Amino acid sequence: MASTRRFPVELGYVLPLLLLMLAMFILPIVLMLARSVTQPEWTIEHYRSLIETSVYLRVLGRTLRIAVITTIACAVLGYPLAYWIRGLSPQRQVLATALVVLPFWISILVRSYAWIVVLGNAGVVNRILLDLGLVGAPVAFLYNELGVIIGTTNVLLPFLVLPLFAAMVRIDDRLLHAAESLGASRGTVFRRVFFPLSLPALAAGSILVFILTFGFFITPAILGGGRVPMVANALDLLINQFARWEAAAALSTVLLVVTLTCFAISRWVGARNATS
Amino acid sequence: MTNRRTFMKATAFAALPGGLALPGMARAQSQLREIRMVEAGGLSGDSIEAGYIRPFTARTGIRVARENPNPLGKLRAMVESRSITAVLFELGSLSMAIADAAGLIEPLDWAAINPDPMFDEAKLPNAFGYQYYSTLMAWRSDAKPPRSWADFWDVQNFPGKRTLPDNVTLALPMALLADGVAPAQLYPLDLNRAFRKLERIKGSVSVWWGAGAQPPQLLKDNEVQYAASYSGRVAGQAGINMTYAQGLLDLSYFVVPKGANPAEKAAAMGLLHEMSVARNQATAAEVIPYTGASPALEQLLPQARLDEFPTTRSNKDVQVAGNPAWWAQNRDAAERRWQEFKLGL
Numbered sequence: 001m002a003s004t005r006r007f008p009v010e011l012g013y014v015l016p017l018l019l020l021m022l023a024m025f026i027l028p029i030v031l032m033l034a035r036s037v038t039q040p041e042w043t044i045e046h047y048r049s050l051i052e053t054s055v056y057l058r059v060l061g062r063t064l065r066i067a068v069i070t071t072i073a074c075a076v077l078g079y080p081l082a083y084w085i086r087g088l089s090p091q092r093q094v095l096a097t098a099l100v101v102l103p104f105w106i107s108i109l110v111r112s113y114a115w116i117v118v119l120g121n122a123g124v125v126n127r128i129l130l131d132l133g134l135v136g137a138p139v140a141f142l143y144n145e146l147g148v149i150i151g152t153t154n155v156l157l158p159f160l161v162l163p164l165f166a167a168m169v170r171i172d173d174r175l176l177h178a179a180e181s182l183g184a185s186r187g188t189v190f191r192r193v194f195f196p197l198s199l200p201a202l203a204a205g206s207i208l209v210f211i212l213t214f215g216f217f218i219t220p221a222i223l224g225g226g227r228v229p230m231v232a233n234a235l236d237l238l239i240n241q242f243a244r245w246e247a248a249a250a251l252s253t254v255l256l257v258v259t260l261t262c263f264a265i266s267r268w269v270g271a272r273n274a275t276s
Numbered sequence: 277m278t279n280r281r282t283f284m285k286a287t288a289f290a291a292l293p294g295g296l297a298l299p300g301m302a303r304a305q306s307q308l309r310e311i312r313m314v315e316a317g318g319l320s321g322d323s324i325e326a327g328y329i330r331p332f333t334a335r336t337g338i339r340v341a342r343e344n345p346n347p348l349g350k351l352r353a354m355v356e357s358r359s360i361t362a363v364l365f366e367l368g369s370l371s372m373a374i375a376d377a378a379g380l381i382e383p384l385d386w387a388a389i390n391p392d393p394m395f396d397e398a399k400l401p402n403a404f405g406y407q408y409y410s411t412l413m414a415w416r417s418d419a420k421p422p423r424s425w426a427d428f429w430d431v432q433n434f435p436g437k438r439t440l441p442d443n444v445t446l447a448l449p450m451a452l453l454a455d456g457v458a459p460a461q462l463y464p465l466d467l468n469r470a471f472r473k474l475e476r477i478k479g480s481v482s483v484w485w486g487a488g489a490q491p492p493q494l495l496k497d498n499e500v501q502y503a504a505s506y507s508g509r510v511a512g513q514a515g516i517n518m519t520y521a522q523g524l525l526d527l528s529y530f531v532v533p534k535g536a537n538p539a540e541k542a543a544a545m546g547l548l549h550e551m552s553v554a555r556n557q558a559t560a561a562e563v564i565p566y567t568g569a570s571p572a573l574e575q576l577l578p579q580a581r582l583d584e585f586p587t588t589r590s591n592k593d594v595q596v597a598g599n600p601a602w603w604a605q606n607r608d609a610a611e612r613r614w615q616e617f618k619l620g621l
Contacts (some may be wrong), residue, residue, distance in 0.1 A: 055615045062619070122498050143483050226442035226484025227621040234615065240347035242607060243374060 033256070036249035046250040056234055056251050060258065063231040066145065066220075067213035070152045074209045075202060077153065078160040085161075086168040093169075100161050103154070112151055112222040116142060119150070143225025151219035156212055160205035167201030200270065207266045211259055231255055310339040311540050311547070313364035314351075316528070317344030319508070319564040320407065327560025327568075328550045335550075338543050348375060351533055355380045360533045363540040364547065370445050372403050372529045373604035381531040388545040391552035395587075397597075398569035403529040406551045409566045410507040410586040410595055411446050412523030414491065417515050419501040425454035425522050428502060429473070431480045436501025438477065439494050442484035444614035445603055446524060447474065450504060453522055453596065463599040467610060471617055478621055492516060511565040511584035525586060525595035527569075561585060 036046050050056055085096045103111060118124050119141035126138040141147055171194060179189045217232040224230075231251070238248035315321045321342055329340045343362065348371040354360055367375060375381050381402050389404070398405025413422055419436055422428045428438070428450075440447055448465055451473035457466070482500050485491055491505035495516050503510075510518045530548060532541055550556050557568030558576035567573055567587040574588050582588050586595070603610075 053612050055612050055619065058619055059615065116497070120497055120499055221486050225482060226486055227618065229615065229618055237611070240349040241371070242611070243348045243352045243378065243380075244608075245349070245352070 032245075033249050033253050035246050036253050039246045046246045047254075050247065050250050050254065056231075056247075057254070059229050059234045060231050060251070060255060062228070063214060064258070066148060066152065066228075066230065067210050069149050070156060070213045071206050071210045073149060073153045074157050074160045075206055078157055078164060078205070079198075079202060081157075082161050082164040082168055085165050097162070097165065100158050100165075104158060108155060108218055109222075111154065112219055115147070115151055115154070115223055119147070142223055143227060145224070145228050147223040147225070148216075148220045148228045148230075151223040152213050152216055155216075155219065156209045159208050159212060160202075163205045163208075164198065164201045168198055171197045203266060203270055207263060210262065214255065214259055308338055308539055308543055310341055311364070311543050312341045312343065312362040313366070313530075313544075313547075314346045314362045315342055315344050315366045316346050320528075320566065323407075323560040323563035323566070326563050327556045327558075328547060331553075331556055332547045332550045336543065336546055338546075340547065351375055351380055351531075352378070355534050358535055360536045363532060363536045363544045364530050365533055366406075367403075367529050367531055369527050369529065369598060369600040370603045370607070372531060373600035374607070375531060376402050377604050380534055382534045382536065384532060384548070385541070385545050388542065389548045389552070391549060392554060393571055394552055394569040395571060398527060398529075400529070403531050404548045404551065405527040405529050405569050406548075407528040407560075407566045407568060408525060408586045409528065410520060410523035410525050410591075411441065411504055412507050412510075412518055412520055412595075413502065414495065414505045414510040414516055414518040415502045416495050416498070417517050421517060421519070422502065423519070423521060425450050426456065428504075429454040429477050431477070434502065436480075437482040437499065438480050439483040439485050439491055439500045439503045439505075440477075440481050441504055442486045442618075444610050445598070445607070446504065447484075447614070448610065449524055449596065449598070451477075459522070459596040462596065463602045465602070465606075465610070467613060471613060474617060478617075484618070484621075507584075507586055508564050508566050512581065520583075520586065520591040521594050523586070523591075523595045524598060525592065526598055 037043060081100070085093055085100075088096060116123065120126065121138040123141075125141065126135075129135045129139060141150065175193055175197075176189050179193045180186075184192065215232055216230060217236065220228050220230040220233055235248050235251060238244045238251065313324075315324055321344055325342065329342075333339055346366045348367065351365050351367070351371075352375075354362070354365075365381075372381075383401050384404060386399070386401075391399070395405070413425070413428055415421060416436075420434050422430075422434055427434055431438075440450070448467070448470040449462055451470040452462055452465060453459065454477075455469060455473045457469075483490065483494055485494070485503075488506045488509050491500075491503035492509050492513055494500045495503055495505075495510075505518070507518065507520070507523065510516045530551070532544065536544075551568060552570065554568070554570040554572040554576055557570050557573050561567050561573075561577060565581070565584045565586075567577075567585050569587075574582070577585055577588070583591065585591065
């Protein structure tokens with residue numbers, strides 16, 4: 001086995017980064033999380049109170065639900081967008097991807113506040129709706145779960161569109177032509193050839209969006225109006241305001257386990273699809 | 277034990293930029309060039325610069341570097357990693373009570389501070405109260421003025437949307453005052469009664485604010501007509517009225533993190549002295565309408581705007597004092613109920 005003999009050499013290349021990550025990132029995180037069982041002495045008390053009071057677990061549950069909805073919204077909006085960009089001429093593709101990436105260059109804080117100007121009670125959308133007589137009173141777009149989901153979807157859409165678009169342009173047009181020449185309708189070509197080929201990228205982008213939503217802090221704080229506490233907001237409170245690091249470590253550990261479980265399930269499903 | 281020590285090393289690493297100040301420990305006091313403080317930032321930080329740091333540096337030649345913000349977690353990280361990167365740390369009254377109970381701060385040297393006369397509640401063994409502020413009722417000028425939290429809660433006679441702080445230590449006293457509890461009888465807080473009262477108003481609360489900048493903005497945008505706001509954020513703002521009646525008067529403190537370098541601490545006591553001088557407090561209050569703890573301050577404030585300041589005699593008397601010690605004891609239980617309440621919004 002030549003590859004096993006080459007293994008140590010390859011390891012040498014990654015070793016510096018690996019050690020850096022281990023010392024500066026993994027180790028501090030493990031030590032921080034370990035506080036949930038080692039402080040003030042060996043104990044499972046912090047987990048027990050987490051489960052007994054259940055309120056923080058319910059915050060976690062709400063976070064999960066918002067993550068699922070955001071992921072679906074991103075997929076529903078992002079897939080047609082990526083598909084449309086794929087059909088453009090190369091110059092227009094550059095322009096379109098630039099527009100998709102553009103929000104990355106604007107601070108997340110500014111983007112979140114911009115939504116207030118657009119969707120607030122005296123915002124652009126509500127004024128138009130009122131002027132047209134479509135609604136009698138301003139629609140509550142903000143300061144609720146809808147506001148948070150609009151915000152997270154806006155921020156995370158590029159994370160789905162970009163990998164999806166990259167995967168779509170790699171799909172060989174000749175495969176599609178071959179399917180058409182064999183008599184498949186355009187719908188059938190999409191359903192049986194194009195979509196399955198783009199599915200792994202869609203799944204990868206979705207899981208990325210899903211996991212990133214877990215950590216959102218500013219968006220729920222601003223667009224949720226304090227009514228939609230997510231787990232990052234609860235952690236901020238425990239760490240910074242109350243200095244209850246042990247409880248925060250316990251909650252973080254639960255969050256990490258849930259995230260890794262979701263990730264493992266998605267990989268498992270992905271692997272099963274690939275083999276079937 | 278090894279576990280704990282490795283952790284401390286790890287956090288010391290995290291605090292590396294501040295760790296560069298460590299060589300300063302070895303220096304003699306005469307060579308001390310600079311001390312550092314952690315403060316709340318914004319205009320409040322600017323007011324410290326203008327009111328207190330400038331005269332202190334002029335007198336001693338010692339510069340003061342400011343950094344912000346000032347979460348309690350930062351103080352705990354400093355103390356537990358034994359890397360005290362700032363000798364003065366600003367804390368709100370609740371954070372100060374928690375830090376005091378957790379042994380994160382050390383006694384001040386009041387003899388060295390040698391303060392000018394101060395209000396009693398500002399002169400604690402381990403904490404120097406330097407800035408009063410209030411959380412009070414504010415409303416759009418075109419809305420009907422409320423006189424009490426009971427009015428604020430009365431959405432029939434005072435129609436309009438509200439914003440309240442996403443902060444259990446403020447929302448609960450407001451709810452109890454609205455329910456008719458006398459200010460002197462507030463503590464110990466009746467949690468059941470407070471949450472029942474909050475249930476009654478939650479439908480009219482558009483936003484539970486987290487940042488002090490939100491209430492004035494929400495009022496200006498006409499998102500809400502009534503707000504509970506920090507006094508300094510709405511004082512003197514066009515189109516916004518406010519009252520100190522039943523405002524929740526609170527005090528921000530400076531503390532010294534446990535294990536601070538003695539030479540730096542000695543210098544910091546000199547800066548605290550400047551914070552007790554009425555003239556300096558008046559300069560700071562020009563930057564932001566929060567006030568220091570000198571009873572003699574009132575004559576030095578701009579007389580035309582006296583009603584904007586939280587500690588003038590007429591304003592201080594109509595406000596309600598907090599009870600940080602009670603909160604330090606009961607915050608966990610209250611906070612859990614608060615999270616439950618918010619999950620039901």
